[in-house]
Amino acid sequence: MSSPEPTTQTVSVPTTWRRRLSPRPGLERARSSSLAIVQIVIAATAAFAFAHHVLGHAAPLLAVTVTISSLGLVRDARPLRVLETVIGMIVGILVAELIVLAAGTGWWQLALTLAATMLVARVLSAQPGFAITAAIQSAIVVVLPANVPFLRLIDGVVGGVAALLVTALVPRSPLRAVTREAAEAFAAFDAALTTLVQALRRGDRVRAERGLRRARSLQRPVEAWRQGIDSGAEIARISPLLRRQRAEFERQRRICVQLDLASRNLRVIARRVVYVCDDGAPRPIAAGLLAELGAGARLVAEALTDISYEPAAREAVRVVGARLDPSALAADSSIVDQTLIGALRPLAVDLMVAAGMPGPDASAALPRV
Incomplete structure (x- = not known):
């Protein structure tokens, strides 16, 4: 009787251990x-x-x-x-x-x-x-x-x-890191908004609750961005080498303040989306409007590295804001649907101001209700 041939077993390394053994995190920290x-x-x-x-x-x-x-x-x-x-x-x-x-x-x-x-x-x-x-x-x-x-x-x-x-x-020139934190904050905002859009299109309460959780977690990246701006602005104030960055820090501060307000309004919207999705019916009108506002927010994010995107961002959000008349868009719908569309109005104002439009002009761009 022949003896069985030896077998070789492949030992798989868990993903978490592969991450721990990878030199990339350490090299990134050093960099x-x-x-x-x-x-x-x-x-x-x-x-x-x-x-x-x-x-x-x-x-x-x-x-x-x-x-x-x-x-x-x-x-x-x-x-x-x-x-x-x-x-x-x-x-x-x-x-x-x-x-x-x-x-x-x-x-x-x-x-x-x-x-x-x-x-x-x-x-x-x-x-x-x-x-x-x-x-x-x-x-x-x-x-x-x-x-x-x-x-x-x-x-x-x-x-x-x-x-x-x-x-x-010899300042640490934090503008690049601050801009990276801004991108992370906008990415988290976009992920929460996109999830809510999907929930409205499908009438999916589970997805709406996921969007609400994401909206509630936006404060951390926004706060990290704000702290980075404060740190960088103070360094630029006394450093002759960073004098040119002062205006950019102030511009990012304005956008950060408005994203903070937009995140708070998105949480309000998310709670209403969870409520309206309870019946399982899709809301394509509200979903489309919120998606268009999300596209405007992405243009604001692009303007962080290229200010020439600001006019396009203002116009994109203004076009959506000019249509935010709950009684006209949801005349045949329930008061709940009208309230949901009405909740998009403050978000539109926040995004227009983030894109450089004065506050009174942003409010005037909305239809009277």
């Missing part, structure tokens, strides 16, 4: 943080060189650590945030210097310093990580004492100044 790393390296090196070679400090450790901690790898390197962090860490260094000067160094001095520093830091900032960062700086003062009092405080000031100067002179 997105490259400018922040360059900024930190320049600032920390400059702070060390100034404290060591100009001020004559033998080991200006805090000049380096304060710089690194102030800037960080997060994209939100706003001058005000950097300044707040610098002030907090310098306060922590000052508290530690005073305790060392009065009580010397030791285990209980370290405990007292950490407690005092973190209490003061919690008063100054609501961020838990802020207190930890300040405590690290104060611990360095106690653990590594210096012969000259308040020498580390000077190093901390040098590091803070270096961080602020690099924020202005």
